[in-house]
Amino acid sequence: MKILSACLGACALLVSSCAVDPLxxxxxxxxxxxxxxxxxxxxxxxxxxxxxxxxxxxxLFLPENPSTGYRWExxxxxxxxxxxxxxxxxxxxxxxxxxxxxxTRRFVxxxxxAGKTNLTFRYKRPGPEAEPADVRxxxxxxxx
Numbered sequence: 001m002k003i004l005s006a007c008l009g010a011c012a013l014l015v016s017s018c019a020v021d022p023l024x025x026x027x028x029x030x031x032x033x034x035x036x037x038x039x040x041x042x043x044x045x046x047x048x049x050x051x052x053x054x055x056x057x058x059x060l061f062l063p064e065n066p067s068t069g070y071r072w073e074x075x076x077x078x079x080x081x082x083x084x085x086x087x088x089x090x091x092x093x094x095x096x097x098x099x100x101x102x103x104t105r106r107f108v109x110x111x112x113x114a115g116k117t118n119l120t121f122r123y124k125r126p127g128p129e130a131e132p133a134d135v136r137x138x139x140x141x142x143x144x
Contacts (some may be wrong), residue, residue, distance in 0.1 A: 038108070046136040050119070052111040054144050057085060060109070062121060062136070065088060065102035070133060072105045075120040081142045082117060083110045111142035 039058040041050060052058045062072050066089065076082070082109075091103035109119075116139065123134035 025117045041138075044136070044138065046138070048138055050138050050140045052082075052109070052140070052142055054111040054114055054142055055108040057108055060119075060138075062105050062107070063102060064105040064123070065100070067100040067102075069125040070123050071126075072107075073122045073124060074107070075122055077113065078119055078140075079117040081111070081113050081115040082119075082140060083112045085110055104122075109140075114142050114144045116141050 013019070038054060039056070040061065041058065042061045043063055044050075044060070048080065050058065050060070062074055074087075086106075086108045088106045089103055090106065092101050094101040107121075118137055118139055120135065120137040122132035123136075124130045124132040
């Protein structure tokens with residue numbers, strides 16, 4: 001009987017040590033992306049300082065009207081402190097029959113390594129000779 005209760009006690013201890021923490025109170029694993037509310041910047045003026053923590057995302061919204069031929073283009077040359085995650089366009093609601101209404105371009109980035117960089121966006125038509133109608137540069141700081 002003593003052997004049986006010792007075995008049952010050892011099994012219970014072993015099973016409890018393998019249990020999942022339902023409240024997720026374990027410390028965060030460095031580098032693991034976690035779900036959190038995104039920091040958002042809606043139609044910021046050029047020069048607005050942006051900040052994000054390492055491994056976290058932020059979104060940037062810029063007004064766009066692709067029916068005019070213009071789109072926001074991310075200028076190359078920004079450093080590896082950020083990851084470029086996605087870009088999507090959402091048209092503004094328009095009355096039936098209205099063509100050519102504008103919308104918003106959404107850019108999503110995440111902090112890769114601590115440091116500073118600049119993001120420069122040009123609102124222009126396609127082609128290397130096309131002059132931009134608007135240019136916006138944002139200093140970005142990624143913190144640990």
